[in-house]
Amino acid sequence: ENSFLNALKNSTLAVDLNRTYIGEANACLQGTDSCSANATCSTEGASYTCACLEGFTDLSPAVPGRDCYATKPTEDVDSGWRTAVIVLGVILGCVLLIIIIIALFITERYRIKRHSTYEIQQRAEKFVPPGVIGNFYYKGM
Secondary structure (H helix, E strand, O other): OHHHHHHHHOEEEEEOOOOEEEEEOOHHHHOOOOOOOOEEEEEEOOEEEEEEOOOEEEOOOOOOOOOEEEOOOHHHHHHHHHHHHHHHHHHHHHHHHHHHHHHHHHHHHHHHHHHHHHHHHHHHHHHOOOOEEOOEEOOOO
16 A cells, blocks of 8 residues: 555656556656765666665665765775884884894993903902002902
8 A cells, every 4th residue: 555655656647638647757867866966876666776886885774875975995094004004113113123232232231341340359359469459458358
């Protein structure tokens, strides 16, 4: 019953002196459809359907093809993020490498200083009698 009423509402009533008939109206051809400008309109009997064009996203899936917006190319977004991640990775890698080099330098410097102090002390104890180093009085260990 509802289908008949809908078909009647979307139909053209024509009166001919010889005969009267009811014909289906083509909303797509008449421009009376509610499809988005970025969608296609397809006639299906007394009704029509809309579908968003390729490259457009349907924001109204319950009533397809009414709100179609351009989809941003994912390749541009992905390549932008990919480039940013690569640059950030290279920068962080360089910073980490510099920190490691500084840490090794400080460790080696400390080791050399400690070794030198110990060596000087050992030499002093070998060649100078306990209790005297230069003009200073030295208490042995």
